[in-house]
Amino acid sequence: MIEFLQQLINGLAFGSILALIALGYTMVYGILRFINFAHGDVFMLGAFSGFYLAPKIAMILPLPSVAGGILVSIVSMAICAAIGVLIERLAYRPLRHQPKLTMLITAIGVSLFLEYTSQFIFGAAPKKFPEILPAFPLAKIGGLNLNSNQIVVFVVTVLLLIVLRFIILKTRIGTAMRAVSFNPQAAALMGVNTDIVISFTFALGSALAAAAGILWAINYPAIDPLMGILPGLKAFVAAVLGGIGNLPGAALGGLIIGVTETLVSGYISSTYRDAIAFAVLILILLVKPSGLLGRKEIEKV
């Protein structure tokens, strides 16, 4: 029983990070109907921003500390938001009125470009991510181990999800985002500046990816330029599982993938981990093709 609870905690912590990456995928899809495959690499750039910022910020605030950790995260998120806007501006905007497939292929190109340019600049060897948050073991209830980093991941994910819901449902820019998501042409005719809305979406999604990158690096402190590929792929699966375009769905999908993988590794064999996780995906999509929380879309003819 203790072992099962421990595996559940492991799975939820791992799934929370996937959920955070999945939020970025699903948001961009919601607005543009397009999968930004470079999202996993922005996640990697978030971790590397933190890696290079930490020594600079340590000069102002002592690290590891809560304030220092938050500052590192916020500056990394800002850097990645800027990178996200730049990617959209240079790579995707010129193709906005081309077939969706063109944009998809471009996204794969951007992804490879980021991976191998980073390898050229940062070097391919894994780097040790510095300790930016004070880590300590929390409760040890009857052999159950819970450490502060796992709690931080979970709490940050829930907080960011709430902030995101607030932005989308209660603010002017959020209303504009929803308008563009329903019908870009109509929104533009009503005076919504679609360019700004799309840039903002990319900024928000990339900032989330950066936050996920930092949280990932705090928990698994060896970072390298190709670290975004696998988490990116799994987060994409999580977004599809939850119903792509749906924010709580992405978070739910992330948690389900995280817990499934952990339970399979713990009780069956890690060799079958990915196979079983993807089998779960296929099963759910067979029963509910639009994903767990996704709405059925009616194609207008």
Add this chain to the structure above:
Amino acid sequence: MRIFHALSLLAVSVAMIVFAGCNKSSSSTNADGNIIKIGEFASLTGSEATFGQSSHKGTQLAVDNLNAGSGLLGKKIQLLTEDDQSQAGQSATVVRKLISSDGVVAVLGEVASSRSLEAAPICQQAGVPMISPASTNPRVTQVGDYIFRVCFIDPFQGTVMANFARKTLKLNDAAVLSDVKSDYSMGLAKFFKEGFAAAGGKIIADENYSGGDKDFNAQLTAIKAANPDGIFVPGYYTEVGLIALQAKQLGINCPIFGGDGWESSSLVPIGGKALEGDYFSTHYSPQDTSPAVQNFVKEYRAKYNETPDAMAALGYDSAMILADAIKHVGTTDGAKVRDALAATKNFPGVTGNITIDPNRDASKPAVILTITNGQFKYVETVSP
């Protein structure tokens, strides 16, 4: 805006031409009769980068020393090094290039067994002798009679660690956590399990991960539930560091131990305090007081300003044993060099006396190190 796009396109094309130009500068001295070309493939970048960097530096030092003397057969040696990026598939490509387009007389490499196994059939087919500095999986030299190594093999290493765990650490129940993607890891795990059972111990948990994984909490939680006295992790250093960290976070306090895949300057920076008091077996210790080792350490420090690890020492030995064989037969003919390599007896290497046995493996002692205050400390030497 059109001008902006045109300019960025221009910048990209210029950059591509410049990069393409850089690649083609070293392979133009083809028909030069005064040079002996030796090929080397190593993981200079990627997840096992320190292995390739170290073995390359050791090999380069050996070649420089030889060239500073009389060279080889009155000719200078040219070392052509290719990077396989620690990736599956790459080593076959680069070794094919070394043999067919550069025309090397012999190939040195790799550290990781999986990548040596990829390159070995190509060298065997081309009749080019290949010497692996540090691949310990037995299957590497079984590929054919042109494939050699200058290190011990995993049946020996696995048994050494099994006996060490049973007799010195006095463990009764052990857990094993190995990498399913790595021939080295699976092989070493198998021989450890056999040796540990033969020594009267019990394997109570046997878990796997895939190289490149970052999260090991699931496997470690399962291991913790089995409550072993020690965990054998025959992996490579990046994963080992993360495994040690996560094990401590889960409250696992028994010793963790492994093989020569731990030997890296990156191990302690990643694993930190979580590795204190853990053990691993390897090929040599720079703290060895023998003149051969101390001389090598001095030369290596003078050239690179760092202490050589086992991969560096083995890289050095692999180049030296090849030079010795070529000197012996007075030609670079593949078949004759092969015969000379196979006849090597008591060659005084940095990592001990090397005798090539009938399976083309080196029979040599293993060294056990422990991690104390972030440093590798010598524990004992185990002879075959």
